[in-house]
Amino acid sequence: MAKELVIAGVEIRPGERKDINIPVAKLYTDAEVSIPVQVVRSKKEGPVVFVSAAVHGDELNGIEIISRLIGEHLKLQKGTLIYVPMVNVYGVLNQSRYMPDRRDLNRCFPGSKKGSLAGRLAHTFLKSIVSHCDYGIDLHTGAIHRSNLPQIRANLEDEETKRLAEAFAVPVLLNANIRDGSLREAAVNNGTRVLLYEAGEALRFDELSIQTGVKGVIRVLKALGMIRKRVSKAKTEPFIANRSDWTRADASGFVKEYVQLGAMVEKGDILADINGPLGNNISHVTSNRAGIIIGKQNIPLVQEGEAMYHIAYFGDSAEEVFEHIEIMQESIVPVEPSI
Structure with missing residues (x-):
């Protein structure tokens, strides 16, 4: 049997699929703001993987990728899958890359329970989600007025990370340095291996980026032995740029x-x-x-x-x-x- 898993005070039992809202803070209007999460658990013990999007609030492709993944109703053979379509809910509300305090959330990890708004959100996400996970796939786009070709950025000197990056099956893999204060840095310090998927442009949906991302996440889950879903053989071969x-x-x-x-x-x-x-x-x-x-x-x-x-x-x-x-x-x- 899989181990106990409790997120934001909610227990998710083996074999359950459950939607959770993780409280973060309040708006000026006294309205609660929370991070929407869906957790899917197998009855069998296995890897715990998070798939996150909108750490930068204007990067919308990842939200659609996770929406389509949820719509696939993937049946897990083992392990746990945690979907987090909007980490920076504030940024999504404001169609902004940044938090209301003008901080870049992806430079505020690991954050602090009593720090700035961005620091508190980083701390909450790290403790509530990342701390449970063995692997993560963080979905991004280019910044405003910039587009990125679908690519994976990761520590490709780590053999397991490299294996999963190749399984994602995009042509471009970047052996990327970890940036101070990033989610990837905090995750690695937690012992969580992370792939960073970059594709498309801020505030735009792009089908190439979305469809490639959906297929890539499914291929990684299959490579981890978490699903048996038939996946079409990748027609593209990954190449590493150092x-x-x-x-x-x-x-x-x-x-x-x-x-x-x-x-x-x-x-x-x-x-x-x-x-x-x-x-x-x-x-x-x-x-x-x-x-x-x-x-x-x-x-x-x-x-x-x-x-x-x-x-x-x-x-x-x-x-x-x-x-x-x-x-x-x-x-x-x-x-x-x-x-």
């Missing part, structure tokens, strides 16, 4: 771009022109190395020094990565209305 850099604007002006997300570029390729208001060319933005564009700014206005293109470097594998990105993009199916 380095990535942002190409920045060396002038201010209006952007005319020539490359899209997922494009393969060679050293010296012109990525965009920066023009003045009268159409005169001010600068060419060029690639410093050969690689794949895994993130980009979308707004056609730029200030000198702003990050424009995030390029990952794969050495001689860049062309293969590009081919697998095309396969991933072609695998998206139209969404049918529910009846």
